[in-house]
Amino acid sequence: MRAWRVSHPGPMTSRPLTEHEIPVPRAGPDELLLRVRACGVCRTDLHLAEGDLPEHRRAVVPGHEVVGEVVTAGEAAAGGFVPGERVGVAWLRGTCGHCDYCLRGAENLCPESVYTGWDADGGYAEYTTVPAGYAHRLPPGYSDAELAPLLCAGIIGYRALRRTELPEGGRLGVYGFGASAHLAAQLALAEGATVHVLTRSPRARELALRLGAASASPPGGPPPEPLDAALLFAPSGALVPVALAALDRGGTLAVAGIHLSGIPPLDYQRHLFQERRLLSVTANTRADAREFLRLAGEHRLRVTTTPYALARADRALADLAEGGVEGAAVLENRPNGGQRRPPGSASVKG
Numbered sequence: 001m002r003a004w005r006v007s008h009p010g011p012m013t014s015r016p017l018t019e020h021e022i023p024v025p026r027a028g029p030d031e032l033l034l035r036v037r038a039c040g041v042c043r044t045d046l047h048l049a050e051g052d053l054p055e056h057r058r059a060v061v062p063g064h065e066v067v068g069e070v071v072t073a074g075e076a077a078a079g080g081f082v083p084g085e086r087v088g089v090a091w092l093r094g095t096c097g098h099c100d101y102c103l104r105g106a107e108n109l110c111p112e113s114v115y116t117g118w119d120a121d122g123g124y125a126e127y128t129t130v131p132a133g134y135a136h137r138l139p140p141g142y143s144d145a146e147l148a149p150l151l152c153a154g155i156i157g158y159r160a161l162r163r164t165e166l167p168e169g170g171r172l173g174v175y176g177f178g179a180s181a182h183l184a185a186q187l188a189l190a191e192g193a194t195v196h197v198l199t200r201s202p203r204a205r206e207l208a209l210r211l212g213a214a215s216a217s218p219p220g221g222p223p224p225e226p227l228d229a230a231l232l233f234a235p236s237g238a239l240v241p242v243a244l245a246a247l248d249r250g251g252t253l254a255v256a257g258i259h260l261s262g263i264p265p266l267d268y269q270r271h272l273f274q275e276r277r278l279l280s281v282t283a284n285t286r287a288d289a290r291e292f293l294r295l296a297g298e299h300r301l302r303v304t305t306t307p308y309a310l311a312r313a314d315r316a317l318a319d320l321a322e323g324g325v326e327g328a329a330v331l332e333n334r335p336n337g338g339q340r341r342p343p344g345s346a347s348v349k350g
Helices: 043-050 144-164 180-192 202-211 241-244 269-273 287-298 309-319
Strands: 001-007 017-022 031-039 065-075 086-090 091-092 128-132 135-137 169-177 195-197 213-219 227-234 247-254 278-279 304-307 329-334
Touching: 017 144, 031 086, 031 144, 031 180, 031 227, 031 309, 043 309, 065 128, 065 144, 065 278, 065 304, 086 128, 091 128, 144 180, 144 227, 144 247, 144 287, 144 304, 144 329, 169 180, 169 213, 169 241, 180 195, 180 202, 180 287, 180 329, 195 202, 202 213, 227 241, 241 247, 241 304
Parallel strands: 169 195, 169 227, 195 213, 227 247, 247 278, 304 329
Antiparallel strands: 001 017, 031 065, 031 128, 031 329, 065 086, 086 135
16 A cells, blocks of 8 residues: 655655555554545644654654544454444544543543554555544544544644633634644634634635634734633744733633744743743543534534645645645545555455
């Protein structure tokens, strides 16, 4: 089968992502084998490719926003999944299930947690596997390409939004406006918030206004009014003091990315006094995913995507690095859409 691997992490100009012909994986006893229908291109994939995150698996196949079709299920696979069923694969792939964090519902903090496209091969391929206990049923009414970004961008944005404890009818600032931000902003709007978007990209500002943001401006200046909460999606630590200074008394800033550049010194009186809070967001729980996907089914989010064929995965990641993607980049793997069967690849049998 066709798959892309992070062969040598480094800047995208060094072509760290390379295409390979590899065997179709086999599902373990508790796993599902999926034919990948679509896979979102996440900024975390970019951090892995460029070496911002440490290597967990040599030459890993990235991709953790996977919409797949069940091909086979292992004999011990839970959940009652059947061949032909459409399911989702997210970032969190496994936890120990018995540590203090898992037992108190914080499995995203499990010290033994493992992740799709980092510890195990992900969705930049024609087939992938997932433990059945970490596969997600998907809401109807969305295309494969629309569903893919929900499985990380959507889930992480949802967790970040909930971490801020935004009050009903509150004022939310969103710094950066890519895949995750444009979904979290819509959910906040659906729940009655006023949303102010601060981002460098003129195209992203236009998208924010089309989706219902009250304002959209560059991130250098303050928003039109003090904020009850703010979400930082841009991987720029320089924006942390900017966003904290924009908070009203008791406001919360949640940093949603897995990687952030250095944070400048903070001034206690200006940035933290009057009970302002700075929080990080780490991965997601399966409960987060279930709740967000339920809400996505209720609210019918407008998912803005930029499609790429699987054969152009390297271009998609390079465009993301260059800020050339509107909304979410998504790799599409259509069986009759020009994707060739690799010579000598393993066949898939039940």
